[in-house]
Amino acid sequence: MAENFLGNYKSCVSARATDKEILKGAQDGGIVTQLFAYALETGIIDGAIVAGPSDEPWKPRPMVAMTKDDLLKSRGTRYNLCPSVSFIKEATRSYGLDKVGIVGVPCQVQAVRKGQLYPAGLRDVPDAIALVVGIFCMENFTYQSIQQLVEDHAGVKLESVKKMEIGKGKFTVKTERGAEIALPLKVTHKYNQPGDHVCLDYVAEWADVSTGSVGSPDGWSTVFVRTKKGEDVWAKAMAAGCFETKPIEQVKPGLELVTKLATEKITKNRKTLEERASFGVGKGLRNPYL
Amino acid sequence: MSKVVEISPTTRHEGHSKLVLKVDDAGIVERGDWLSITPVRGVEKLAIGKTMEQVPKIASRVCGICPIAHTLAGIEAMEASIKCWYPDDARRLRVILQCANRAHSIALHNILILPDFYIPGTDTKINPFTPQEPVRSVAKRIQRIREISQTIGQIAGGEAIHPSNPRVGGMYRNVSDHAKLKMYDLAKEGLTLAHEQMDFMIAVIRNMQKRDWTEVGGKQIPIPKTLGYHDQGYMATDPVYGTTSHSENPTWSYERFKETRPWDWYMGEAEVNLADPSYPIGGTSPVGTKVNPQMEACTGIPLYDGQPVEVGPRARLVTFKNFDEKGTFGQHIARQLEYTDSFYAMLSAIDDLNPHGKVLADHIPQGDGSMGWAANEAPRGTDVHLAKVKDGRVQWYSMLVPTTWNFATCSRALTGAPWQIAEMVVRAYDPCVSCATHMIVIDEEKRIVAQKLIQ
Numbered sequence: 001m002a003e004n005f006l007g008n009y010k011s012c013v014s015a016r017a018t019d020k021e022i023l024k025g026a027q028d029g030g031i032v033t034q035l036f037a038y039a040l041e042t043g044i045i046d047g048a049i050v051a052g053p054s055d056e057p058w059k060p061r062p063m064v065a066m067t068k069d070d071l072l073k074s075r076g077t078r079y080n081l082c083p084s085v086s087f088i089k090e091a092t093r094s095y096g097l098d099k100v101g102i103v104g105v106p107c108q109v110q111a112v113r114k115g116q117l118y119p120a121g122l123r124d125v126p127d128a129i130a131l132v133v134g135i136f137c138m139e140n141f142t143y144q145s146i147q148q149l150v151e152d153h154a155g156v157k158l159e160s161v162k163k164m165e166i167g168k169g170k171f172t173v174k175t176e177r178g179a180e181i182a183l184p185l186k187v188t189h190k191y192n193q194p195g196d197h198v199c200l201d202y203v204a205e206w207a208d209v210s211t212g213s214v215g216s217p218d219g220w221s222t223v224f225v226r227t228k229k230g231e232d233v234w235a236k237a238m239a240a241g242c243f244e245t246k247p248i249e250q251v252k253p254g255l256e257l258v259t260k261l262a263t264e265k266i267t268k269n270r271k272t273l274e275e276r277a278s279f280g281v282g283k284g285l286r287n288p289y290l
Numbered sequence: 291m292s293k294v295v296e297i298s299p300t301t302r303h304e305g306h307s308k309l310v311l312k313v314d315d316a317g318i319v320e321r322g323d324w325l326s327i328t329p330v331r332g333v334e335k336l337a338i339g340k341t342m343e344q345v346p347k348i349a350s351r352v353c354g355i356c357p358i359a360h361t362l363a364g365i366e367a368m369e370a371s372i373k374c375w376y377p378d379d380a381r382r383l384r385v386i387l388q389c390a391n392r393a394h395s396i397a398l399h400n401i402l403i404l405p406d407f408y409i410p411g412t413d414t415k416i417n418p419f420t421p422q423e424p425v426r427s428v429a430k431r432i433q434r435i436r437e438i439s440q441t442i443g444q445i446a447g448g449e450a451i452h453p454s455n456p457r458v459g460g461m462y463r464n465v466s467d468h469a470k471l472k473m474y475d476l477a478k479e480g481l482t483l484a485h486e487q488m489d490f491m492i493a494v495i496r497n498m499q500k501r502d503w504t505e506v507g508g509k510q511i512p513i514p515k516t517l518g519y520h521d522q523g524y525m526a527t528d529p530v531y532g533t534t535s536h537s538e539n540p541t542w543s544y545e546r547f548k549e550t551r552p553w554d555w556y557m558g559e560a561e562v563n564l565a566d567p568s569y570p571i572g573g574t575s576p577v578g579t580k581v582n583p584q585m586e587a588c589t590g591i592p593l594y595d596g597q598p599v600e601v602g603p604r605a606r607l608v609t610f611k612n613f614d615e616k617g618t619f620g621q622h623i624a625r626q627l628e629y630t631d632s633f634y635a636m637l638s639a640i641d642d643l644n645p646h647g648k649v650l651a652d653h654i655p656q657g658d659g660s661m662g663w664a665a666n667e668a669p670r671g672t673d674v675h676l677a678k679v680k681d682g683r684v685q686w687y688s689m690l691v692p693t694t695w696n697f698a699t700c701s702r703a704l705t706g707a708p709w710q711i712a713e714m715v716v717r718a719y720d721p722c723v724s725c726a727t728h729m730i731v732i733d734e735e736k737r738i739v740a741q742k743l744i745q
Contacts, residue, residue, distance in 0.1 A: 046468070047468070064466070066466070066468060090448075090463075092444075093444055093445055093448050093449070093455075093469075094445060094446075094448065094455070094463050094464070094465045094466060094469055095465075095466045095468065095469055096445050096465060096466060096468050096469025096470075096471075096472040096473070097468070098472075123444075123449070123450075123451075124444065
């Protein structure tokens, strides 16, 4: 039997939000924003830790969103690190949340789950985590890397960028004035932050619901519903008409591409881990999975 | 001919302490010594050379029951030394934190003292852990009050135990609008429960006061009407919060304070010649045990106006609210009265709090080495921290904690009580012993550290 690189899941669909306002600023199908907006509205969560705006262009800053307006400010992907997990305790403290939603890339989802299992320094936090949404992640960048890629390689000022996308083998930068610069993904590789090379999770296997653009047509997102809790929230959101969906089998490129990329990432990184084990003199570099 | 009996350790309070009692033939205490035997923590020495930000956090670690009082007293001692004002909203958050700590501590103390008391109208002592009514619903109410207080403390202070939010110059962050509402709703619920719990406790305490005897170790022990009376005077600085040397109107005075040594206060070497194996939890120390309170005690004896004083709920109520009941039962009643007071004060602070207000001072001076002190009204009494800060570093630090004040006073209050219920007198002070231990320095210049104790 082939190895499972997509984690356990209960169902998988291609979906997009029905709310036009959310879709307008969304990276793809607006899944995370719509799901959190619904969960906030119905009291499934009373706040969500998301990547909000900061003083610098395209630099995300963790923010506790407590209204739909807050969520709208955080729409779209900014391809650099956002230390959202650092807010998880504060959300239950000075923000006074009882039911916290959090969105993150696979490594952040792992951290949240680990924190729930071993809540050292996280008194009263594990039970307060109500919904964990994961996003697919092949690699991520530091803010300095994104600055260099956009300002030096693509040659545009970060302030004038309207959207950034990674897909179809390209890193694409679209500006306010309509220019579109596509860099081959190969250029970006040396800017990846180092943790990307040892991560063995592409599709946020530990989230309640995980989502990403890969596998679905433009403007749509692939959604894995993974846990009982995720299934419950997703079913309610569907019943409330939050999303339109297509069966994943009927869309192109479909799960085949997701599986291919997941396999690529995990196989490549396993190799890196093996190399690291014998790197250096006398002792290897640490394998975070051991 | 008086006999010596030793109860070691004393139980149902925080920390490690013991009682050495000289009793007459009828078993009435002629002279009582209650002393701390918790090993010295050394926080005051650890503090030297650390930054003024670190020290209050270290001081907080001296104990887990009132870490909030130690944090706030520590921080305000720093602020008094560097002469820093902090914004009003930070003050409100601190008051909320203070009241949350007090409410949870009273609730915890209820659990500790209830086994001394009877269910009114019966000869059955209260076991707070029994599943039977009416005790079970009281226990649940106590736990809910604690839960509410801890949650409010967690929101205002970042953490219910060892709060992370307070800092020199104010607080690290204000709370959200949502959090303010949550605290308010919780405090409202807490207030109702506190009223119910106060009424219950007062009924139980009054019932005990009317009784002629209590059962200890299978014997009926008479309860004197003057149980726990003393003439040592009271000291309190504020009904709720506290005062500092930087306040406009400081209500404590360093000049009136003096510290004496345990060997000037406690009795000397003696041998136990009265023992009772039926005394609860393993009996008293066996006959022949050598005791030496002068050398075993590890606290200084703080004096205010030349004598030990009582601090705590009754001291606050006597000073600020004309409370006039003396003795052990008066002390218990005073503590229950503070239940609702703490929730009212908390609600008013939450009401006044502006979640968008500034909570950190614009300018935080780094200090010129002058001495500053802060007195915080901790649940069990006045907690005074003294500090000298220069260029952001602590040069000298001293903690005069509540139970240190009470040790000597309570020792005097034991006189006249049957020895079997001496522990009841001790528990009425809600002792919190671990923070009360000190490195005793005899000569600062020659660096002589209590050599008498080491001999």
